Amino acid sequence: MCHESRHVAALVRVSEQHYHSASVVRRDRTTPRRPPASGRMLINLLPDFFAVLESPDRLAAYQRYFDNHRRILQPYWQNYVIDPETPHFVDIVRSTMSAGHDDVSAMLARTDVVSLARTTEQQCREILDMDCDVDVVLMVGVGAANAGELVVDGRGIAFVCLEHFTGQTNAQTDGLGLDPELIPAWLAHEIAHVVRYTSPTSRSELRAVVNEAGGSYSYWDSGRRATLRELLVNEGLAVHVSRAVSPGHAAWEYYGYERRQYADVRQLEPVVARAVAADLDRRGLGLRLRYLSGGMSDEARTVDRYVLPERAGYYLGARLAEPAVAARGLSWAVRASAEEIVAVGQSAAMTA
Numbered sequence: 001m002c003h004e005s006r007h008v009a010a011l012v013r014v015s016e017q018h019y020h021s022a023s024v025v026r027r028d029r030t031t032p033r034r035p036p037a038s039g040r041m042l043i044n045l046l047p048d049f050f051a052v053l054e055s056p057d058r059l060a061a062y063q064r065y066f067d068n069h070r071r072i073l074q075p076y077w078q079n080y081v082i083d084p085e086t087p088h089f090v091d092i093v094r095s096t097m098s099a100g101h102d103d104v105s106a107m108l109a110r111t112d113v114v115s116l117a118r119t120t121e122q123q124c125r126e127i128l129d130m131d132c133d134v135d136v137v138l139m140v141g142v143g144a145a146n147a148g149e150l151v152v153d154g155r156g157i158a159f160v161c162l163e164h165f166t167g168q169t170n171a172q173t174d175g176l177g178l179d180p181e182l183i184p185a186w187l188a189h190e191i192a193h194v195v196r197y198t199s200p201t202s203r204s205e206l207r208a209v210v211n212e213a214g215g216s217y218s219y220w221d222s223g224r225r226a227t228l229r230e231l232l233v234n235e236g237l238a239v240h241v242s243r244a245v246s247p248g249h250a251a252w253e254y255y256g257y258e259r260r261q262y263a264d265v266r267q268l269e270p271v272v273a274r275a276v277a278a279d280l281d282r283r284g285l286g287l288r289l290r291y292l293s294g295g296m297s298d299e300a301r302t303v304d305r306y307v308l309p310e311r312a313g314y315y316l317g318a319r320l321a322e323p324a325v326a327a328r329g330l331s332w333a334v335r336a337s338a339e340e341i342v343a344v345g346q347s348a349a350m351t352a
């Protein structure tokens with residue numbers, strides 16, 4: 001899936017396409033069809049990030065980079081790092097700026113990440129019958145999430161942070177060492193979220209939550225307003241979309257698990273399912289954190305004396321969504337309410 005040949009320098013040219021509006025191109029039916037994906041909204045922050053690293057005053061340069069791309073970087077920080085208005089911002093930036101990013105450069109020299117991103121978006125458009133826009137953002141982050149979704153002013157953003165996709169862990173950047181071939185899988189995962197949150201034909205609770213918040217998604221605020229059922233199904237569907245768009249990886253990689261963790265989650269499925277059952281209709285950030293977030297204490301994940309594996313809800317959510325995906329397809333399921341999805345599973349169980 002990876003193409004060799006492009007170099008970082010080649011990415012600079014691509015970056016000149018920043019902010020071309022995909023929707024303008026698509027709506028202009030009178031012009032001849034463009035080559036596939038040429039006018040899509042791909043936002044490549046890599047050249048600007050590497051320019052920051054080259055700067056004599058990296059801290060000041062990062063601040064300018066942050067200001068220039070505030071629409072993306074501010075919610076990235078708020079949702080996935082820390083509030084950028086707090087003093088700790090400078091510490092994190094300083095440590096990111098002093099980290100060696102040679103592994104990222106080396107990966108970019110042998111991997112055409114721009115093509116990977118474009119192809120992935122196109123595949124998602126087809127598989128999900130996309131009727132909403134998405135900004136696909138390629139960037140180097142500050143060692144937080146490997147990928148994520150945002151909605152800003154009603155427009156969805158799916159981003160990947162390439163410090164995690166170099167194929168080798170990096171203690172300085174906190175890079176996870178994921179294979180670059182997993183970039184499409186994670187991008188597809190985030191695009192699935194964007195469709196669920198922003199498609200005009202989505203019946204999901206999270207779309208309503210995002211609408212009520214004025215077209216804005218927040219991991220924290222949207223997370224506490226949606227039921228646990230919606231949050232689980234939301235992640236499970238993203239796993240299914242990721243598998244459809246980028247097949248062939250090890251089963252656990254679609255969940256972001258280690259091999260061992262995957263075995264544990266599968267073994268504990270009945271326990272997790274029992275624990276979750278009473279909470280499906282409940283809302284609260286604690287539920288998202290317990291079942292779907294990494295980095296929580298064992299105590300926070302203890303249910304019925306079992307310590308649940310981290311992020312066990314990704315697996316459970318995928319299991320909840322499985323019958324609906326099989327019976328109605330991904331395009332329907334991504335837009336269905338969590339109740340509709342669970343109902344397909346129940347009627348499948350009754351006729352079995």
Ligand SMILES: [Zn+2]
Nearest residue numbers: 189193235238
């Ligand atoms: Zn997700």
